[in-house]
Amino acid sequence: MIIKIFLVFLKIGFLGFGGGYAMLSLIxxxxxxxxxxxxxxxxxxxxxxxxxxxxxxNSATYVGQMYGGFWAALVATVAVSVPSMIFVPLYVKYEAKINKNYYLNQILSCIKAA
Known part of the structure; x- marks a missing residue:
């Protein structure tokens, strides 16, 4: 059960864009x-x-506690946080390259204007 909870909240962490309220339907x-x-x-x-x-x-902790107790709550909380633990250090590592990319800057400028 704990592995299933981990995989479910890992999926939610990777696929849930737009913040917590946007993730509620997926949760x-x-x-x-x-x-x-x-x-x-x-x-x-x-x-x-x-x-x-x-x-x-908070939602991951609540669901994990309801369906698997303390350890499932801990696992669900960590699982939903793993994508941030992966993407933030990657972004920091390549931030200078990303900011200097001419094509990406042009695309973002067009998006801002829209």
Whole structure:
């Protein structure tokens, strides 16, 4: 069960773009496979508003705790954070190259104008 929770939240971490609120539908879709009801999802959303911290991490912790206890909550929290732990250091390593790329800068300028 813990491995399944890890893989589900790793997938959510990699595919969930746009922040925590954008990830909620994906989190509900995946958590409903574990048996999460709409009432439990509403409780999770209420807790996300009360508890400080990123919504995706709070939701992962909540779902992991509900369906696997402490260790599943820890694993789910780490799994949803892994993509950031990979992409941020990569970006920092190549930031100078990215900022100096003429074509990328032109594309971003066009996007900004749009």
């Amino acid at each position: 509900y879709h995946e958590a409903s496979k574990f048996g999460m009801t709409m009432a439990q999802f509403a409780d999770m959303n209420a807790l996300d508003g009360i508890i400080p911290g990123p919504i995706a991490i």
